[in-house]
Structure formats: C-alpha cells, structure tokens
Amino acid sequence: MYRAIGLGVLLMLLPTLSVSAQPPQRTPPSGGPGARGTTAFEVKTLPKDDIEKQILDVIAEVGANQRAGNMIVPEEDGRLLRAWAEAVGAKHVVEIGTSVGYSGLWFCLVLKKTGGKLTTFEIDERRAAQAKKNFERAGVSDIVTIVLGDAHQTVTQLKEPIDVLFLDADKTGYIDYFEKLSPLVRPGGVVIAHNMTPRSADPRFVKAITTTPEYETVFLHMEGAGVSVSVKKH
Numbered sequence: 001m002y003r004a005i006g007l008g009v010l011l012m013l014l015p016t017l018s019v020s021a022q023p024p025q026r027t028p029p030s031g032g033p034g035a036r037g038t039t040a041f042e043v044k045t046l047p048k049d050d051i052e053k054q055i056l057d058v059i060a061e062v063g064a065n066q067r068a069g070n071m072i073v074p075e076e077d078g079r080l081l082r083a084w085a086e087a088v089g090a091k092h093v094v095e096i097g098t099s100v101g102y103s104g105l106w107f108c109l110v111l112k113k114t115g116g117k118l119t120t121f122e123i124d125e126r127r128a129a130q131a132k133k134n135f136e137r138a139g140v141s142d143i144v145t146i147v148l149g150d151a152h153q154t155v156t157q158l159k160e161p162i163d164v165l166f167l168d169a170d171k172t173g174y175i176d177y178f179e180k181l182s183p184l185v186r187p188g189g190v191v192i193a194h195n196m197t198p199r200s201a202d203p204r205f206v207k208a209i210t211t212t213p214e215y216e217t218v219f220l221h222m223e224g225a226g227v228s229v230s231v232k233k234h
C-alpha cells in the first residue's frame with residue numbers, strides 16, 4: 001500500500017524533476033561571427049606537427065576573417081568532418097560546396113596524412129578563387145582539385161570510389177547529388193550532409209538516407225546547424 005502510494009508520488013514528480021535539471025552549459029560561440037556555440041565542453045584542435053600547424057593556422061584565419069557571406073560551417077562541424085574522415089581513413093573526399101575552402105581544409109588535415117585527395121565543387125567563381133588562395137597558403141594545393149561550375153552537371157565526371165561524400169551546397173539538390181554519387185561511395189564510407197535540422201533539410205533527402213537499407217544514418221549537432229552522417233554498410 002505505502003509502496004504503491006510512494007511510486008505514484010514519484011511518477012507525478014518525475015516531469016518536475018526533469019524540468020528542473022540543469023541544461024548543458026553553452027560555451028561562447030567559437031569560430032567567429034556566425035558560428036554556433038558548442039554544448040558542454042570547450043574543445044580546441046592542437047597541431048600534432050608542422051603540417052597540421054600550417055593548415056590549422058589558415059583554418060583559424062579563415063574562420064575569423066572570411067566567414068561573412070561565405071556560409072562556411074561552424075568550427076565544431078569542421079572538427080566533426082575531420083573526425084569522421086580520420087575514422088574511415090579517407091583517401092578520397094568529395095565535397096559539394098567549396099565556398100572559400102574552410103571545410104575542405106579540415107578534410108585536408110586527414111588527407112595530407114593518408115596520401116589522399118579532395119575533389120571539391122563550387123559554382124561561384126569568386127569563392128572558388130578565394131578557396132584556391134586558402135589551399136595554397138595551407139600548403140595543400142597538391143592534393144585539392146576545385147571543379148568550377150554547376151555540380152549537378154560536373155559531378156558526373158567522377159568515376160573513382162569515394163570514402164567521404166560531403167554535401168553542403170543547394171539543399172534541394174542533395175537528393176540529386178546523393179542519387180548520382182551514392183554508387184561511388186565505398187562500403188564503410190560515409191555521406192555527410194550539412195544543415196539537416198527539420199527546418200532546413202529537404203524531406204526527399206531525409207527519406208532517402210533514413211529508408212535506404214544500404215545506409216545507417218545518425219543525426220548530430222542538431223542543437224546547431226544539424227549534420228547527418230550516413231554510413232554505407234559492408
């Protein structure tokens with residue numbers, strides 16, 4: 001009897017208890033104006049050697065001074081891209097939406113070590129030219145190919161296997177990029193898409209990555225810009 005009453009009281013209190021729990025602390029926004037804050041812990045990428053230092057210095061400068069008008073990913077998402085590329089041992093990263101090369105530079109941290117390469121697609125001439133300069137300053141031009149033009153057409157040139165496919169251009173175009181390039185993604189490779197909150201994601205692409213049996217999909221950083229990671233099963 002007393003036990004039953006006690007349980008009932010506890011159940012009534014549970015919503016109150018969870019509401020009064022402290023939410024994770026938001027740290028100040030990182031990565032300059034326009035960047036979103038990260039939750040819980042402040043993280044900083046430290047250079048392991050001179051190659052990393054040269055790339056990270058340019059990442060920091062671009063993040064601080066070239067963010068405005070170029071729609072580059074927040075620093076925490078750059079770190080997430082790098083982490084996935086490291087985890088799959090990426091040798092070929094394909095990026096749709098170069099902008100000024102910020103996310104591409106995060107991938108280059110990995111590709112410089114794996115002996116790999118980045119193929120990145122951009123429609124805007126000014127941004128592509130700025131990306132070229134940034135890749136040169138970072139010392140990674142030898143492993144980067146910038147393809148200028150409408151990626152819906154130019155991606156059809158690709159024939160080699162892809163380890164990481166990163167979608168970060170026109171959101172309604174993700175489904176077309178996915179349908180064209182998914183056959184090239186190797187088993188164990190990943191398709192990563194940016195701006196994947198319910199407000200900004202294209203439902204056709206969400207349906208494709210969540211209902212295609214060949215992929216296991218998780219959604220990350222949903223408190224920020226939203227990132228989907230779809231791993232192609234072995």
Ligand SMILES: C[S@@+](CC[C@H](N)C(=O)[O-])C[C@H]1O[C@@H](n2cnc3c(N)ncnc32)[C@H](O)[C@@H]1O
Pocket residue numbers: 070071072073096097098099100101102103104121122123124127149150151152168169170173
């Ligand atoms: C969100 S920004 C990319 C940011 C970049 N990934 C970064 O974080 O550094 C999107 C870019 O996609 C480009 N874009 C949009 N539509 C495109 C298309 N059809 N083909 C190629 N690039 C396109 C835009 O010009 C813009 O520079």
